[in-house]
Amino acid sequence: xxxxxxxxxxxxLFSTSEAVSIKDIQKVVQRYHxxxxxxxxxxxxxxxxxxxxxxxxxxVQEVIQDIIDQVxxxxxxxxxxxxxxxxxxxxxxxxxxxxxxxxxxxxxxVISPAYADWVRLLRGEPRPQRLSPAxxxxxxxxxxxxxxxxxxxxxxxxxxxxxxxxxLLELELVAVTGRAELPxxxxxxxxxxxxxxxxxxxxxxxLPASDVLSPVQLSEWIARATTPVSxxxxxxxxPLEDQSAAAxxxxxxxxxxxxxxxx
Numbered sequence: 001x002x003x004x005x006x007x008x009x010x011x012x013l014f015s016t017s018e019a020v021s022i023k024d025i026q027k028v029v030q031r032y033h034x035x036x037x038x039x040x041x042x043x044x045x046x047x048x049x050x051x052x053x054x055x056x057x058x059x060v061q062e063v064i065q066d067i068i069d070q071v072x073x074x075x076x077x078x079x080x081x082x083x084x085x086x087x088x089x090x091x092x093x094x095x096x097x098x099x100x101x102x103x104x105x106x107x108x109x110v111i112s113p114a115y116a117d118w119v120r121l122l123r124g125e126p127r128p129q130r131l132s133p134a135x136x137x138x139x140x141x142x143x144x145x146x147x148x149x150x151x152x153x154x155x156x157x158x159x160x161x162x163x164x165x166x167x168l169l170e171l172e173l174v175a176v177t178g179r180a181e182l183p184x185x186x187x188x189x190x191x192x193x194x195x196x197x198x199x200x201x202x203x204x205x206x207l208p209a210s211d212v213l214s215p216v217q218l219s220e221w222i223a224r225a226t227t228p229v230s231x232x233x234x235x236x237x238x239p240l241e242d243q244s245a246a247a248x249x250x251x252x253x254x255x256x257x258x259x260x261x262x263x
Contacts, residue, residue, distance in 0.1 A: 005079070005080075005083045006087040008028075009083055013107060021105060021106030029075050030074075097114075101200060103193070104203065134161070134164040135167050137157060138153060138161050139191075139195075141157070142168070142174050142189055146188075147190050149182070150165065150186065151186060174191060177189060
């Protein structure tokens with residue numbers, strides 16, 4: 001039996017519904033060697049030097065020792081990530097019923113979307129409701145602009161976001177993160193770890209780059225949208241008040257009109 005890190009990781013993920021982090025996998029390897037060392041200590045005769053192995057090991061012990069020697073004493077985070085990525089690629093290419101979901105808390109084995117309906121039928125669960133376009137737009141604004149206030153979200157969307165924001169809060173995709181240093185101290189919102197699991201991201205840094213507007217342009221746009229602008233007569237095409245008064249004063253009376261009699 002050879003040491004196969006990918007199969008070991010798959011077995012660990014299959015054994016629990018909780019996320020398994022890189023540190024969890026490293027601790028498992030450390031415990032493995034600790035138990036192996038403890039077993040060797042029990043087999044060693046009393047008073048024998050620590051570096052002397054017991055004489056005449058059995059064939060079974062030789063196989064076990066060979067497996068122990070194959071297991072590295074320390075696995076780096078890079079080695080674990082590479083093994084997980086390779087395992088995930090193999091499962092995807094084989095159209096496996098399971099997938100590996102990488103979230104902020106670690107790795108989790110989940111059902112592939114192609115087979116999710118069968119699991120729901122077994123459990124008698126309804127199909128999950130999809131987010132409405134309004135909720136998706138609001139969630140995108142929070143993800144890219146967080147921390148963001150309600151007025152900023154409404155300035156970007158141009159409409160009220162009450163129902164969409166309430167829905168996102170109920171699903172725990174968005175949460176209150178604090179208050180802005182603005183008049184009235186408005187509440188600020190941000191995404192949660194559940195949002196990362198929902199989108200399959202490990203961190204917010206993996207969000208796709210927005211090539212529509214830069215953050216600076218978006219901030220300037222919000223500032224203009226939230227700042228009231230006074231509109232005068234000139235902006236709507238009406239003559240100014242002083243020009244209107246001058247035009248009335250210089251206007252000649254129509255022909256044939258009666259002139260006031262001089263006293």
